[in-house]
Amino acid sequence: MDHAFVNWAEIDLDAIAFNVQAIRRQVGPGVEIMPAVKGNAYGHGAAPVSKAALQAGATRLAVHRAIEGGELRQAGIDAPVLVMGYTPPDGAPYIAQHDLTASLMTLEFAQALSAAVGAVGRTLPVHIKVDTGMSRYGLMPDEVLEFARALVKLPNLQLEGLFTHFATADSLDLTHVRRQLAVFNEVLSALHAAGIEIPLPHASNSAAIMRLPEARFKAVRPGIAFYGMPPSDDWTPTFEIHPALTLKSRVCRVRRLPVGAGVSYGRTFVTQRETVAALVPVGYGDGFHRILSNKAQVLIRGKRAPLIGRVCMDQFVVDATEIPGVELNDEVVLVGRQGSEQISAEEVARLAGTINYEVTTSLLPRVARLYLRGGKVVETTAIGE
Ligand SMILES: Cc1ncc(COP(=O)(O)O)c(C=O)c1O
Structure with missing residues (x-):
């Protein structure tokens, strides 16, 4: 290594590509792959990892916050980027300017976004998040229809997606996930019955991709498996993945x-x-x-x-x-x-009383990131470089 770093993370972009292709084989050709690259791509470095994912067959990206989407745009990435978390109404111009896909929960924000998108002279796709049993972000199932009816009347916005997130797809017992899935399907049916079609419903995280073929819909949102780490200590991944x-x-x-x-x-x-x-x-x-x-x-x-x-x-x-x-x-x-x-990150996680997600996501900017292809460094991101 001809560098002066005293510590660094090597990110194997071939492993990232391998994992995207493994997920593609699992979900088949008709399902879009939208890796979760929030939290600086679980510590791996959002921009280089996103570019590698898109090259390997991912078609969209998912982040949690608008600023994470802005970072991807700044890096020259023009694929659709879903902001899965909350954006306050005064963040609407940022979403519009950076051509991001917001997750909507309030009409106030939808109206602000509609105006902001109009001001930059384009239309934007938007997704609705529905809380089917995670008790976190999202509309309650019985709120979706009324909200969607109001949303489709707003100019400049196109209702593209409806999504939910599973609370226990990594657990041995899948009862709760199946209940969440049933609720999600009911919401989709109610929208369909009201004449509102959703081109891109999506629900599955890594664990659900591995274990619930019936939850794939039109897109999947792999995180942990995309980075090559197993979603759970309780069962073995159902297909081969390579830690990056x-x-x-x-x-x-x-x-x-x-x-x-x-x-x-x-x-x-x-x-x-x-x-x-x-x-x-x-x-x-x-x-x-x-x-x-x-x-x-x-x-x-x-x-x-x-x-x-x-x-x-x-x-x-x-x-x-x-x-x-x-x-x-x-x-x-x-x-x-x-x-x-x-x-493994799992071994470190067990000792730290946490999960593999936190072990890699915790890595701070002071740790240089070296990106490898064919075992050779092709890109470096480091403080002071
Ligand atoms: C809404 C949402 N979708 C997808 C993911 C990816 O999950 P995983 O890393 O378990 O595949 C996350 C991560 O927590 C998430 O919050």
Whole structure:
């Protein structure tokens, strides 16, 4: 690696393409793939990952907030971008200017958007979010018809989508998801009966793509599987996916500690033997959670080394006594593969008491992102570059 970074995430764009193609095989040709690239593409980097996804056969993108859509436009992406979350009425001009697809919930916003879209001289597609059992964002099922009737009368807007989100598609018990699906179908039927056709209904996240073929409708919204991570610890993905992200660093100090040496803040670890301590320049200021103190492991020279003492903002120490020849600048893998060993985001998540989603999404801008094709770096995004 000819760069000066002390830590970085390598994002394998071939894995992203592989996952899009795997999802395509699963859903068949008639269903649009709209990856969820919110949260900086679950920490992978929104623009490069979105471009790779579109090249591999995705046709749309989904973000949570309007500013995330604006970032994609700034990066030159012109595919349809759905803003799945709330936009306040004064955000309507931003949606119009950036040609984004808003998720509507209030008539006030719809009117503001209709006017803003008129002002820039175009029409915009819009989607309605319906809450079928997540108790989060969206209209209640019995509110949709009246809202849609009012919406279709507004100029400059075209009602394109109706969507919902499943609360338990990753659980072993799919009863609740089936109930949500039934409610969603009822809402679609009521709209149809009223003469309102929805060209693009969509519902499925990764877990539903894998397990509920009847919920595919006209588009799917894969997130976690698109990045190559399993949606649940309770069952195995129903098709092969490849993790795209590897989190790396390098050893920045090696020293021999005597018995009885306290390591890091609070001396929560005290050496019981003479210990080869290797310092790793990754901390919670990079998004590596402090709760991993005294718990996580890293890979150096293809072997596991346990973290000793507390994770600080910028660094932590590992016990490298069992790693012969460990030296300054050795590559450290925190998430991913090195030799025949692997540390998955799921393993780190279990130790941190969270889910794989949070492990990658937590990675902060200070961690450089290196994008790989055919094993070679094709793009880098880093502070100060
Ligand atoms: C509305 C919506 N759709 C799709 C997704 C993608 O879900 P997953 O990452 O489980 O595939 C999310 C993510 O939380 C979401 O909030």
